[in-house]
Amino acid sequence: MTGVTGDSGGPGPGARTAGEVLADYLHHQSTDFLRGLRLHRESGSDAEGAGEAAWHLRAAARRISATLHTFRPLTDETWADQLLSELGWLSGTLAREHACAARRDRLMAALQRLTSPAPDSEEGESALSAGAARAGALLDRQLTLARTRAHSAALQALGSSRFHAVADSVAVLASEAPPTRAAAEVPAAEALPHLAEQAHRRLTEAVTALPLSRAGHPYNADALAPDPRQDSPWHQVRMLVRLSRYAQEVIAPGHPDPRLTDAGHALERHRDAAEAAAAASAAARTPRIAPATAYALGVLHADQRHEVEAARYAFGRAWLPRARGGGTHG
Amino acid sequence: MTGVTGDSGGPGPGARTAGEVLADYLHHQSTDFLRGLRLHRESGSDAEGAGEAAWHLRAAARRISATLHTFRPLTDETWADQLLSELGWLSGTLAREHACAARRDRLMAALQRLTSPAPDSEEGESALSAGAARAGALLDRQLTLARTRAHSAALQALGSSRFHAVADSVAVLASEAPPTRAAAEVPAAEALPHLAEQAHRRLTEAVTALPLSRAGHPYNADALAPDPRQDSPWHQVRMLVRLSRYAQEVIAPGHPDPRLTDAGHALERHRDAAEAAAAASAAARTPRIAPATAYALGVLHADQRHEVEAARYAFGRAWLPRARGGGTHG
Incomplete structure (x- = not known):
């Protein structure tokens, strides 16, 4: 927490008010958001460029949302809640296309891993290879269709008046200070770490409810x-990790907590694997598929559910070593 | 190695010749074999009694085989090789029925675990529950048929003149010393630990070739x-663990090495899971099954392959702690 508390010495943000630090962070993020928006408009039919632009938009929107959420008591709450709700809608809409593409890539990679040709294939493996190609084609078709739909929905959202209203609100943040309350007039070191620690406490409480001891036994x-x-409590913790991570960005810029970073990565993998498993399961309910296709989808589903289990194990490994030594938080 | 080396003090087996210690061990095992045979004849239509009798027969046959194998240089090798070959045939024949029954139980338990009703089932799980019942019925039918065939084959074997010849050879061991060579005239402590250590060295060399470091990373x-x-190198190590374990029984009766016991259990689980996975895979190639059945068999196959992976991890955990500290063997 060097940034706000001024432990790093020098004329750091420790001398500024909470409102000034928040305004500074939100200024950076909204500038990123507007840059993403410009990139998106310029990308035209360049899918890669559009993907990168959407990534910037989502990253900035997530950080603005997290900041409004964690430091809400310092802001005009009506304004914060309104913007939070609209950014949530936007993030969700933009995330869907990326999620479909990532899910397709994950499942194709898993099928590849499960079926790459072995030198002398035995009869025991042929049930899988027979169906894997058809399962791959089926998943590719279904997830590409879903991605196309998500793409259209995102384009439609970006052209809507609802989006223009959000973009206007964010544009204001790029040039003006956010509407704050009197509480934000105090020194940053007095107000911000306290709220960041509250966010971290909500996280540690949610982690306590996870079956971490069980997850720490591999192959359970x-x-x-x-x-x-x-999966729900793990998804909940993933969102709380994100809030805690972005709160740290506000109060200690440039000092990411590696434990939060690793924990966040593990839980993103958890979510991705859970959604990929659900996609394999859903594809298996397609009418009139061949038994060999269904068999491969069953293997794939179980494989991704084991990835879910592996991600929980990885989360426990990321989380516990420092918890044992006594963390600096809550 | 207290028994043979006489470390335990007192008038232990250290004072006896290698031939006497071998004769003693083989006497015990062949008596158990004959008891198993009598139990089997008395069991009639009592399936549980017959199963128990077969278990005794197999356990004794395995130990006699292992002893002839490890301490072969002390015995009449023509006699040992002949008996080894016949005991191998008998063990294989007797093991098949038990294996079919155990495989069926393992797969039914796994299906149960994968599908036991959850309070509020979601759509995502229904693809599995729809097919799991039919997959269970299919596997039950196939493995029960295989078991019945194995049972008939075992009964036929037990009534054959080939079996009577083996039983006669074993009966001789219950009352007479085995045909040994001059090498067996030396004190037990001079000849037996050396051969047991050779067996152990073959085991440790085979373990060195296993990808243990990789297997030690869960969810690989x-x-x-x-x-x-x-799977083959792991199966090979399982057989070498067994040889080493039974050699320990000869030279240090009543002092089982917990490391060998745990390693052996892990590799038996490895074999059982690998065979169960193959059975699920084979069932998926049954003509005209429903896609939902095939899907459940795919999940089951992957689940059992993960059990294979878990067993490798367990083997590594059983094997490595003492290896790191520097073992007493090889």
């Missing part, structure tokens, strides 16, 4: 258990 | 890789 086979609600 | 997904030959 929990992720394949038929409990459809088992 | 190796077991689902399409290399049909990947």
Whole structure:
């Protein structure tokens, strides 16, 4: 927490008010957002450029949202809640296309890994290779269609008056200070770390509810258990990790907590694998598919659910070593 | 190695010749074999009794075989090789019925675990539950048929003149010393530990060739890789663990090495899971099955291949802690 508390010495942000630090962070993020928007308009039919632009838009929108969420008591709450809601809509719309593309890539890579030709293939493997090609084609078709739909929806969203209103709100943040309350007039070191620690406490409390001890035993086979609600607490923690990570960006810029970074990566992998497993499962319900295709989709589903389990194990490894030593937070 | 080397003090087996210690061990095992044979004849239509009898027969046959194998240089080698070959035939024949039953139980338990009803089932799980019941019925039918065939084959073997010849050879061991060579006239402590250590060295050399470092990283997904030959070195080590374990029984009765016991259990689980995965894969090639059935068999196959991977991890954990500290063997 060097940035705000001024531990790093020098004329750091420690001398500034909470409102000034927030305005500074939001200024940077909204500038990034507007740059992403410009890139997107310039990308035209360049899919890669459009993808990169959307990435910038999403990254900035996520950070602005997280900041409004964590430091809400310092801001005009009506304004913050309104912008939060609209940024949530925008992020969701923009994220879908990327998610479909990433899910397709993940499943194709998994099929590749499960079926790449072995020197002397035995009979035991042929049930998979027979169906894997057709399963791949089916998933490719379904996820490409979903991606195309998500792309159209995103384009439509970016041309809507609703989007222009969000973009205008963000553009204001690029030049003006956000509407704050009197509480934001205090020195940054007095107000910001406290709220960041509250966010971190919500995270550590949610982690406490996770079956971490169980997840720390490899090959526990929990992720394949038929409990459809088992992923939710992990998804919840993923969002809280993100909030805590961005709060750290505000109060200690340039000092990312590697534990939060690793934990976040593990839980993103958890989400990606869970969604890929669901896509394989959904594809298996396509009418009139061949048994060999369904078999390959079953293998793929189980493979991705084991990836879910592996991600939980990785989260535990990222989280626990420092928790054992006593963290600096909550 | 207290028994033979006499470290335990007292009038232990250290004072006896190698031939006497071998004769003693083989006497015990052949008595167990004959008891198993009597139990089997008395069991009639009592399937549980017959199963228990077969278990005794197999356990004794395995130990006699292992002893003839490891301590072969002390015995009449023509006699040992002949008996080894016949015991191998008998063990294989008797093991098949048990293996079919165990495989069926393992797969039914896995299906149960993968599909036991969750309170509020989501759409994402229904593809599995729809097919799991039919997959279970299919596997049950196929493995019960295989078991019935194995049972008939075992009964036929037990009534054959070939079996009576083996039983006669074993019966001789229950009352007479085995045909040994002059080398067996030396004190047990001079000849037996040396041969047991050779067996152990063959084991440690085979373990060195295993990808243990890789297997020690949980969730490496190796077991689902399409290399049909990947299991063989592990199966080979399983047999060498068994030889080493039984050699320990000869030279240090009542002092089982927990490391060998744990390593052996892990590799038995490895073999069972690999065979169960192959059975699920084979069932998926049954003509005219429903896609939902094939999907469930795919999930089951992947689940059992992950069990294979988990067993490799468990083997590494059983094997390495003491290897790191520097073992007493080889």
